[in-house]
Amino acid sequence: AEVPQTSLSSISALGPHESFGRLGPLTDLVIERLLVSDDVAASKFGTDSPIENPVREQQVLDQVRAQADALGLDPDDAVAFFRDQITASKEVQTGLFARWTAHPDQAPTTRPDLEQIRLRLDQLTTALLQQLAATVDVRDKPIACTVHLALAVGSGTVLEGLNTLHRQALGTAVRSVCTAAAR
């Protein structure tokens, strides 16, 4: 799977995990974005920065809309997919804030720089859009898509060792993968 060097291997010392099937590369990027959300949460926890930042969300969605067209994607479908990515990121952040508040010993001891993290998220935006474009044919076929998505999510969950919080967020993040192309 052609997962950009900057995404998977930079966040995880284990490197790319390569979820199975035609939707494996897309799913790897979705998982990568969820794992970056841990860094986002660590950058905000104990500061005045709220989990939800509507101005930044609009910037992300504007970028998506601008790039989607050039890739031949329906901009509304691409935006819908990224709304799910943002919702999933906030689910992860909310879950981690709750855990760290209840168990301060588990809270991060260093605070990564949010601006740096957002640059990485911007790279993931481009990579995710490229994978959406590369998978239109399979995402257009509901049964094949459902099978490939289950395979990719199942293998990705195991390979990345996702916990309950991240598994639930992954469910949110992929909920429109098989419908976004079918219009």
Ligand SMILES: C=C(O[C@@H]1C=C(C(=O)O)C=C[C@H]1O)C(=O)O
């Ligand atoms: C990731 C962040 O947290 C939230 C989630 C966002 C996202 O998933 O892109 C954008 C803005 C915030 O509502 C952030 O603040 O950058």
